[in-house]
Amino acid sequence: MLARVMSGQLKKNALSMRDVVFQGVAASAPAGAAVATMTGAAAFALGSLPLTAVIAFIVVALNAFIVSKLSQHVAGAGGYYDYVKKGYGTHVGAYTGWSYMIYQVTSLAFIGLSISVFVPALLSSVFNINLPGYLWFPLLAGTVAFGYIISVLGVKGSLKYAAVMATIEIIVVVLIGGILITQTPSVNTVQVFTPKYATGGFSGVMLGVLFMYTAFSGFGTSTPLGEETKEARKTISRGIMIAIATLGVFFVFAAYAFTVSWGVGKMSEYANNLVPGITLSLAHIGLWAAILITVFYVNSILTDMVTFTNSSSRVLYAMAKDGFFPESVSSVHETHLTPHVASGIMALASFVIAAVATVTMGGFNAFLYTGVVGTLGSILVHMMANASLPKIVKDKKAKGVLAYLIISVAAIAILGFVFYGTFISISQPVLIAAYTFVAWMVLGIVYIEVKKKSASVQNASPREEPTDT
Numbered sequence: 224m225l226a227r228v229m230s231g232q233l234k235k236n237a238l239s240m241r242d243v244v245f246q247g248v249a250a251s252a253p254a255g256a257a258v259a260t261m262t263g264a265a266a267f268a269l270g271s272l273p274l275t276a277v278i279a280f281i282v283v284a285l286n287a288f289i290v291s292k293l294s295q296h297v298a299g300a301g302g303y304y305d306y307v308k309k310g311y312g313t314h315v316g317a318y319t320g321w322s323y324m325i326y327q328v329t330s331l332a333f334i335g336l337s338i339s340v341f342v343p344a345l346l347s348s349v350f351n352i353n354l355p356g357y358l359w360f361p362l363l364a365g366t367v368a369f370g371y372i373i374s375v376l377g378v379k380g381s382l383k384y385a386a387v388m389a390t391i392e393i394i395v396v397v398l399i400g401g402i403l404i405t406q407t408p409s410v411n412t413v414q415v416f417t418p419k420y421a422t423g424g425f426s427g428v429m430l431g432v433l434f435m436y437t438a439f440s441g442f443g444t445s446t447p448l449g450e451e452t453k454e455a456r457k458t459i460s461r462g463i464m465i466a467i468a469t470l471g472v473f474f475v476f477a478a479y480a481f482t483v484s485w486g487v488g489k490m491s492e493y494a495n496n497l498v499p500g501i502t503l504s505l506a507h508i509g510l511w512a513a514i515l516i517t518v519f520y521v522n523s524i525l526t527d528m529v530t531f532t533n534s535s536s537r538v539l540y541a542m543a544k545d546g547f548f549p550e551s552v553s554s555v556h557e558t559h560l561t562p563h564v565a566s567g568i569m570a571l572a573s574f575v576i577a578a579v580a581t582v583t584m585g586g587f588n589a590f591l592y593t594g595v596v597g598t599l600g601s602i603l604v605h606m607m608a609n610a611s612l613p614k615i616v617k618d619k620k621a622k623g624v625l626a627y628l629i630i631s632v633a634a635i636a637i638l639g640f641v642f643y644g645t646f647i648s649i650s651q652p653v654l655i656a657a658y659t660f661v662a663w664m665v666l667g668i669v670y671i672e673v674k675k676k677s678a679s680v681q682n683a684s685p686r687e688e689p690t691d692t
Contacts, residue, residue: 232450232555232560233300233378233450233451233537233540233555233560233561233562234377234378234379234451234560234561235450235451236451236452236453237378237379237451237452237560238378238379238382238448238451238452238453238458239452239453239458240458240461240462240465241386242378242379242382242383242386242448242452243445243448243452243458243459243462243463243466244445244462244465244466244469245382245385245386245389245390245466246382246385246444246445246448246462246466246530246533246534247441247442247443247444247445247462247463247466247467247470248385248389248393248441248442248466248469248470249385249386249388249389249441249526249527249529249530250440250441250442250444250445250527250530250531250534251438251439251440251441251442251466251470251527252334252441252523252524252526252527253389253392253393253396253470253473253474253523254392254393254395254396254516254519254520254522254523255337255520255523255524255527256437256438256474256523257396257438257473257474257477257481257500258396258481258498258499258500258501258516258520259341259497259498259499259500259520260437260438261276261434261435261438261474261477261478261481262493262494262495262496262499263431263434263435263437263494264276264279264431264432264433264434264435264438265431265482265490265493265494265499266431266434266491266494266495267421267422267427267428267430267431267434268420268421268422268427268428268430268431268435268490269420269421269422269427269487269490269491269494270414270415270419270420270421270482270487270488270490271415271416271417271418271419271420271421271427271428271431272415272431272478272481272482272490273415273416273475273478273479273482274415274416274417274418274421274428275421275428275431275432275435275478276435276474276475276477276478276479277416277475278428278429278432278435279431279432279435279436279438279439279474280439280467280470280471280474280475282432282436282637283436283439283442283467283470283471284467284468284471285630285633285634285637286605286609286634286638287442287443287463287464287466287467288464288630289608289609289612289627289630289631289634290306290442290443290446290463290605290608291459291460291461291463291464292460292612292616292627293306293608293611293612293615294446294449294455294456294459294460294463295456295457295460296309296456296615296616296619297309297449297456297615298449298450298452298455298456298459299447299449299450299455299541300447300448300449300450300451300537300538300540300541300544300562301316301320301447301449301537301538301541301542301545302323302443302446302447302449302534302537302538302541303319303320303323303443303446303538303604303605303607303608304316304317304319304320304323304538304541304542305449305541306319306446306608306611306615307319307607307608307610307611309611309615310610310611310612310614310615310618311610311611311614313545314671314675315607317542317545317547317671317674318607318664318667318668318671319603319604319607319608320538320541320542320547321663321664321667321670321671322600322603322604322607322664322667323535323538323600323604324535324538324539324600325596325597325600325660325663325664326596326597326599326600326601326603326604327531327534327535327538327569327597327600328535328569328572328573328576329573329576329593329594329596329597329600330440330531330535330593330597330600330601331367331370331528331531331532331535331569331570331572331573332573332574332576332577332580332593332597333577333590333593333594333597334366334370334524334527334528334531335363335366335367335528335573335574335577336363336577336580336581336586336589336590336593337524337527337590338362338363338365338366338521338524338525339358339359339360339362339363339366339577339581339586340359340581340586340587340589340590341497341590342362342521342524343358343359343362344497344586345497345498345501345517345520348497348498349497349498349501349502349505349513349517350513350517359581359586360578363574363577363578363581364574366524366525366528367528367570367573367574367577368570369525369528369529370525370528370529370531370532370570371532371566371567371570373529373532374529374532374533374536374561374566375556375559375561375563375566375567376559376561377559377560377561378448378451378533378560378561381529381530381533382530382533384526384529385526385529385530388522388523388525388526389523389526391519391522392519392522392523392526393469393473395515395516395519396473396477396500396516396519397473397476399480399500399504399508399512399515399516400476400477400479400480400481400484401480402507402508402512403480403481403484403503403504403507403508404479404480404483404484406507406508407484410483410484410486411483412483412487414487415479415482415483415487420487420488420490433640435474437594437598438470438474439467439470439471439474440598440601441527441530441531442463442466442467442470443463443605444530444531444533444534445459445462445463445466445534446459446463446534447533447534447537447538447541448533448534448537450537477500481493481499481500481503484503484507485499485503498520500516500520501513501516501517501520504516532566532569532570535565535566535569536561536562536563536565536566536568536569537562537565539552539562539565539568539569540552540553540555540562540565541553543565546674546677547671547674551564552564552565552568553565576593577589577593580592580593584652584655588651588652589652591652591653591656592652592653592655592656592659593656594656595652595653595656595657596656596659596660599656599657599660600660602638603664605634605638606635606638606639609631609634609635609638610631610635612627612630612631613627613628613631
């Protein structure tokens, strides 16, 4: 049972480089993305999916570089909220935090639906195991509760769990991929790293990049660990780049292995398959491989829930500390030193959103809806953080302002293209998601303006910002 609510600080110097790295790696759900998420990119890239993975890696690495540089100047529980606050002030930072809230809560809902909707469909499609329809509700509740409990029991323990599980799932996918490409050496070809097979050539590759980008989306979840990390500025900065390098190599390998094994000329079928990575394992290796990769697909989603609960709760905690939410939201568990109230709010909100979306839209439309809202929130947060880097560097009278300005503008332009693409969709769930996001952000303008004038924000005591030792 949770201890009494109390206000306090998170556990100082609890986390190491390994913890920071695996927060980012595990939050990208490597096994889940490899065996299922890449189908969106494959619909456009087809047999050139590995090239799409390489380009997406470069694009994400550009954003990761900016976040890494920001982390050298700012480290705290607010993550992106703290970055923008440092660059443009508390209230612009709060608007970033507001966007981060919708990004994180719908991402948690999306992760929960990945179990409650996707897993029963997977079992039916691949293994002919049909579960009762009503099980979506307890599966959703159990997934959200799992993430909350593991996260609240302690940040060090939750990230030790994430490190072990993410390592195992990466090893499993690499093992399966290695078997697939070595059992039939004739399928190997470097032409998949050219636009030759994509719909419309290079344009198809770039459309695939828009979808492939989401596979890397969790790398920034390590930024809110600044209050609990040893030598936070240096550790988080390096940890982000290590996480991206790990994810980039992994996703390029997975894209290559699954593409050549499926057949470069048959990738339209791959894109229409529910879980092509598992289907491949069953057809080309055997039942044991399909079961193994399914187990670690589920594990990947559960670990993802833990890491996103870690990150979302800390940003909400930080904003409450600064007076944008009730003081009780910044309460810290007296034994585990985790923001358990903020964690509970995010978990409950994600469960309600996922449940209501499932009832009103149906499972797969709810899955799509929450994924799009989360992606829009993530993109806006990254754009605002990217814009903060040149300002922070200039304010500190450091070198490289022009170079950082050019890099930031380039990254914002790329993200802006992805952002715009969502609003011209003709898919009803996608459009509803886009309108939901706009409504949330408009509400944020009103809410933050009201809080701007309130005593709670004006009188909030500043949070301690970690400094390197």
